Amino acid sequence: METRRRLVRAASILAVPVLWLAVTRLGIVAGLPTPMAVASSFLEEFYRQDFWLSVARSTVRVLVSFVVAAAVAIPLGLLVGRYTVFADLTFPALEMLRPIPPIAWIPFTILVLPASELSIMFITFLGAFFPILLNTIQGARGVEVEFSRAAQSLGAGSFQTFRHVIYPSALPAIHAGMIVGMGLAWVNLIAGEMVAGGTGLGFLTWSAYTSGSYPTIIVGIITIGVLGAISSALVRLFANWQIGWREVESA
């Protein structure tokens, strides 16, 4: 039974390349590169410095932007979540900016920021920033009042209450925001690289389209997917490590 299930699941994954092969063999989708062409293009890219530089650039951009987004959004979210006056003074302005898709900022950032690297990072940062911010706010607001009361009655001051109660209690929500934020960081990074050009996997993929190296487009997509999956897994791992106390609950 267990092994049967595992087989079915493996077959499900295997069906993807098989279907792909069939589709290209039968010529159902004109212009779709074959799995073999993509594989050989993968090998080719593997030996190109440019490819690895793109991988490195995109990865560094995502990681740096994500860390900065978390470092800004979490404290800000906790403050907005806990202090009504602060929230009233800051949040409406942020709410005006939030519905603008980060990628729409690209012309602005290219004009205003001093280096194109920073432009793309800013777009990526914005992608991660709002989900983390909103979830943190929600987490901070959701802290049950009895927890802070308990801490106060045990002698905690407001900073201590923040550190020992509000923050840990909001952590699950913060992590949920980080997971969404990591996904959106990649979305916006790729868009930014495609639009603003230069380097990175988004650019590699788009310039493969421009230059007509169609199998390379799919190499780009796969590489982006793998890196995206790895970074999400890292965020999850970090989250689980940070809130060991919650695992016990479900166990």
Add this chain to the structure above:
Amino acid sequence: MSNQSQTTREQTAEGEPTPGATGAIDIEDLTKVYDPEGERVVAVDDMDLHIGAEEFVALLGPSGCGKSTVMNCIAGYLEPTEGEVIVDGNRVSGPDPKRGVVFQDNRLFPWKTVQENVEFGPQMNDGVEAGRARNILDEMGLDGFEDAYPSGLSGGMQQRAELARLLANDPDIMLMDEPFSALDALTKEIMQKKLIEVWERDNRTVLFITHDVEEAILLADRVVVMTARPGQVKDVIDVDLDRPRDPEVVTTDRFTELRERALSVIREEAQRALEQEEGQA
């Protein structure tokens, strides 16, 4: 003030309060209105109550009559709309480690281990020696569970850990809001014993909110019954049963008498509360 306190203690057939005892609570003309601008809810209306130092008082009353509101005012979580709460001569203006609180739903910090929970209070008030936490854990039968997270404990153990956390701070006053209502019968009995043990030894003032009439009589020196909302003091019953009281005390005639008295007051008030509710529907 201290005069009245002494009177009470005598009535409870307990020893005199320790000289220089602390933890006397004076509730004076307490009124609490929720949402005074919008839909006003008068939760407590002009209530007066004195609780002597080291006294054990149980607070009974129909659901929604304002028991938790009173407790929150004493704890310093809520600002009275009118009137005030005075503890040992000082007006309550906020939470204080001298007034420890146990909540109805267990409020151990789930992200801290049992030991971290218990050490939290002493840490926040670095005057108290931290070694104390350890002893208290042992005393509460929690040795071996120091590094467990609250979610890994049974309900009874959680409640013991919460009591331990409170005691680690050595408060003068223990405010307990239906602390045992979620426990099963046996665990509840064990916890009641534990509580009385702690109270008798350390001479703290206890305000104990419960819905359970028998529990109130079994534990308290005095049982205060509140009216339906807006809450006021309806009746004060002196429990003149000898201590220590074993579980069999519930079969005595005096117990039954006290129980009947409390029950009839409560039933009357509960009926009134119900009528109010249905009138609103």
Add this chain to the structure above:
Amino acid sequence: MSNQSQTTREQTAEGEPTPGATGAIDIEDLTKVYDPEGERVVAVDDMDLHIGAEEFVALLGPSGCGKSTVMNCIAGYLEPTEGEVIVDGNRVSGPDPKRGVVFQDNRLFPWKTVQENVEFGPQMNDGVEAGRARNILDEMGLDGFEDAYPSGLSGGMQQRAELARLLANDPDIMLMDEPFSALDALTKEIMQKKLIEVWERDNRTVLFITHDVEEAILLADRVVVMTARPGQVKDVIDVDLDRPRDPEVVTTDRFTELRERALSVIREEAQRALEQEEGQA
């Protein structure tokens, strides 16, 4: 089978069961092991119990002894590992509208109004006339709340609505797992009255799980006390108090006697359960 049932009914000082009465439950050699491959938990071990048609049986036992497991087997949610449950001669093989269930935490469908909840059963079994739902709502004192969602009701009303939903299906058997444990004292008392009223009029079999010894004695014809895990029947107490029983019956000597008996059995088992738990830590 029906023979045994009759005996019981006589002992309870109630009338004879209706001729051709349905709803007899036979639990035969029931064993339930959770996760038989991995960490085996034997929840119920070779338990036997007969519940007569139209009988009101209360099931008591320490926390975790397997009460809910037994009920889930009768309801048809769980497949016994060994043994079987037979209802009116048929082996239980799945849930059935003839066996209605009330859960501990309220399980009204939150996305349906009170009326939709109550009409749900009849709708699913189109044999039952839908007008019935309306009457039952009135009878349960829920008129005026038909279009409210469960989240808008007080706890007591929710419980009444859940009972109404059950009754709308006209089940032979009512399986109730700590249905009133979350209610406050007064609401609980009202619900108990309501339940007995319904039971006496409609002649259904009731299996009522509770932690509250007084509640069990107050309501049931027989009180079945289970052992600590793995659950088995430890003691069966016939409650020979006259019906209708008013709240004051708790002050009678016979009540006190029955209560003491049940309590002592439970205490013993609970102690054992506690020792087991601590042994594991």
Add this chain to the structure above:
Amino acid sequence: MSTVDRVKRRFDAGTVPVLTKRARQALSVVLFFVLWAVLVRLEILGFGRFVGPVPALSTFVSALLGAPMTGSGATIYQHAAFSAMRVVVAMVLATATAIPLGLVIGASRRWEDALFPALEVFRPVPPVAWVPIALLLMPTFRSGVIFVVFLGAFFPILVNTIEGVGTVDDEYLRAAESLGADSREVFRHVIFPATLPSIVTGVSTGVGLAWITVVAAEMIAGGIGIGYIIFQAYRLLQTDVVAVGMIAIGILGYASATVVYRIGNRLTEWQTVE
């Protein structure tokens, strides 16, 4: 001492009447515009190269009055209609496929085993990364953009639906069965409504991603639409038009989020106490 305490507590609780709530919120918005103007005026960073709030708003007003946005002569309404049409078509397709698929995968282990692993292979790929291949493979340029936007919305809805089904409490299913519901009825009366709040969450995440994707696709591939205006104006250095495009996309995004929120609330009104 105690008054100080009290003020401090009320300040912490945010109830100190430093201006009313509305006034503070309005102040926040005003401060934003002032900050924008000051940054542009003082040419902090490269703000000197960007448009200030006043010319941006005045261009916005003339755009609203029907001034053509770019060389092609289309008004902002036409561009907005194109972007919105893409989002709407893609959302309809995504909800129509992802919700049933999610319900089936969530409710049946067999379907989950058969379909979910294959879908998971595609999920980590950001929708925008599909732009080149979609433009290459879809029969028309327009369908390519819609396909990518569809992908953007599809996965959040799917994943939330699956998760929603997974968290439906067993006891609701049991209650329904004991009341006589068969499996189809359980699906319709219990699983689906119980999953609705999750589905609504998925749809609102999905609509957000749909906007991100549509803007990116329009910027990258050109044609018509708000994303296109922004990029075209950028190529020509018309920063006031860039700002107008951003404002327009913000309004559209906000409006669609509100619509989804309203519909979602209506569908799950049972969650909120009346």
Add this chain to the structure above:
Amino acid sequence: TETGVLGGTAAAFDEKSFIVGYQPFYTESWSALVIRHAGLAEKHLPEEYSVGSWEVALQGAVIGNKMISTQNDIGYTGDMPSITALANEETKIDLVAMAGFSKGQQCNLCFVPSGSSVSEPADLDGREVGVTTGSCTHRFILEVMDQEGIQPDLSDQGMATISTNVREGNIPVGVGWEPAVARSVIQQDAAEYAFTGASYDLYDAAGLLMLDSLVEDHPEAAKGWLKAELEAKHIMATDPERTMDLITQEGQLRGYDRETLRATLYENLDVGSGAQRLLFYTDYEAIDTANRLFKERAPEFLYENQGVIPRLPPEERYRVDLLREAIEELRAEADWNPLREAER
């Protein structure tokens, strides 16, 4: 070649490390590729200067904007984006040389799917035409519309999208620039050239732009770059094989056959009425048609016709003084002539 993972950022703050914006997908600006892969910048720049990074752009406008925000120091762009950059009021940008020039053979190309019935400009009337607005193709199609009195339905798309769409037959006509058009025509045999700017006496060009601050503060470095530019032109004009070797080193172009790339530089078009494919001129002021293109036709188009630039570029943004100095110095240093015949 590329410098580090964050090379671009670091270089942006270093005055002596230049960020060069270039377009591998624009044949008319390929002198940049020759400079890059032949190491000519390293050869001619004064010692303390270097190339911080080569930034690829798929469109001249991106480079122009990056120069305006001083993210790029040196840029290779088509004639239209060059003018947009010169006209901007934020950052002074100079047109210091011409990167490439032709009589409508590079950026004024109209192409159609293979076997299309469209062959004459008149056939465009009422049809959908893919064009990248703001580029040199845009001016071309508007001139054609004007002269022919036709009304095609212009659809603004990126160059890559246009060539895909023409190849797949999604749009009946595209206007574009090399090498993308040649790829569809020669390499994929999916499209054909319909007509070019030559029929309308139109020219196209690529500009070499520098930040004015670079020219002013580091004239020796600017002059060094111009020498590299001149040597690149010399190589391109005299040694096609070496040129192709250098061009094909550009990784971005790996989807292109060498033959396709060669054709865009050296093979004249059937439809171009004999116009030469690319003229390797550098001094636009020496060529009347180029001078008029940069100073009159293109600016007027953008300012009067399109209204997309706030003013005509000021005269002082056109400066070939350093180029002239570079030519003089090279005449002394090198054993080849830095100027083509028409420039002398």
